Amino acid sequence: MIQYRQSNSLRKFLQIWLLTFFAACSNQQKPVTAPSCSNHSKPLYVLPYPVGQTYYLLQGNCGKFSHDDVFKYAYDFRMPVGSYITAIRGGIVRRLEERFEDGNGKDEELNYLLILHDDSTVARYMHLTKSGVLVEMNQRINPGDTIALSGNTGISTEPHLHIDIISSCKKAPCYTVPFSFRNARDRQPLQGKNYTALRY
Numbered sequence: 001m002i003q004y005r006q007s008n009s010l011r012k013f014l015q016i017w018l019l020t021f022f023a024a025c026s027n028q029q030k031p032v033t034a035p036s037c038s039n040h041s042k043p044l045y046v047l048p049y050p051v052g053q054t055y056y057l058l059q060g061n062c063g064k065f066s067h068d069d070v071f072k073y074a075y076d077f078r079m080p081v082g083s084y085i086t087a088i089r090g091g092i093v094r095r096l097e098e099r100f101e102d103g104n105g106k107d108e109e110l111n112y113l114l115i116l117h118d119d120s121t122v123a124r125y126m127h128l129t130k131s132g133v134l135v136e137m138n139q140r141i142n143p144g145d146t147i148a149l150s151g152n153t154g155i156s157t158e159p160h161l162h163i164d165i166i167s168s169c170k171k172a173p174c175y176t177v178p179f180s181f182r183n184a185r186d187r188q189p190l191q192g193k194n195y196t197a198l199r200y
Contacts, residue, residue, distance in 0.1 A: 037061050039073065043182035045088040046143050047197040048077065048125065048163050051183070055079055058160055060191040061178070073176040074164035075189060079150035081129050081159045087141045088123055088163065088181075091115040098133040102152040102159070110154030115141055121177065122169070126162040127153050144200075 039061055049055060059076040079085075081102055094116045100109040111128035113135070129151025141147060152159040166174040180187040183200040 037072070039178040039180055039188040041178040041180045043180045043187045045179050045181050046086070046183045046200055047181050047195060048085050048088050048161060049079070049197055050084055050086055050146070051144070051197045051199055053084075054194050054196040055083075056194050057189050057191045058158075060189055070173045070175050071164060073178045074162060076191075077161045077163070077195075079159060079161050081149075081151050082132075083150040083161075084146050085125055085128075085148040085150055085161055087115060087143055087145045087147050088179075089115075089117050090140075090142045091117040091123065093135050093137055093139045093141060094122065096133045096135075096137065098128060098131055100153045101130050104153055105155065107155055111151060113148050115147070121165050121167045124162075124164050124166065127151050127156050127160060129153070 055077040057075060058078050059074075061073050061075070092115065093113065095114040096112065098111045100106075100111050110126060111130065111132060113125040113128060113133055115123045115125075117123065125148055127150070129149045130153070132149035132151055133147070134149065135141060135145075135147050150159060150161045164176040165179045167177045169175070181189065183198040184195050185198070186193070186195070189195050
């Protein structure tokens, strides 16, 4: 698997960014809706797994466990380690980390993949397994392309994929922005439900 050596300045940026990522997991079971968390974004994205696959949403937007403040608009899908993750939107691979072991429970040992979209937003795929990035730096990605394998690295209560979108963030904290899916039965998925990736 590819190894990516970061420069000192990039290392410092990532250290600051990782400090903002203090938690992203939940095992809450009840569906949650919050009027203050309305998401009226256009459904430009597709679910982060292959068509026909079904996964349980552990935590959605404004989840009480950890999806507040900077992580307000994020999704946590329960996925066994090694499950295929697909791109939610087209873009270019800009950053990645894949050297850490699953189950480490450490803030600073999080595997992730960052993909830059044409509108300057960035999709962040987090908690990936060791050697679980299946794409290379600066590679062009299309929606639905297989890009990574899910894992359980960093601060995580169980194996899952945390996914969110940030917009033109050059300095932490990086706030998430609303986004929704065009191939899910609910454009804004609700925690406590299973979601099958529909054809698009």
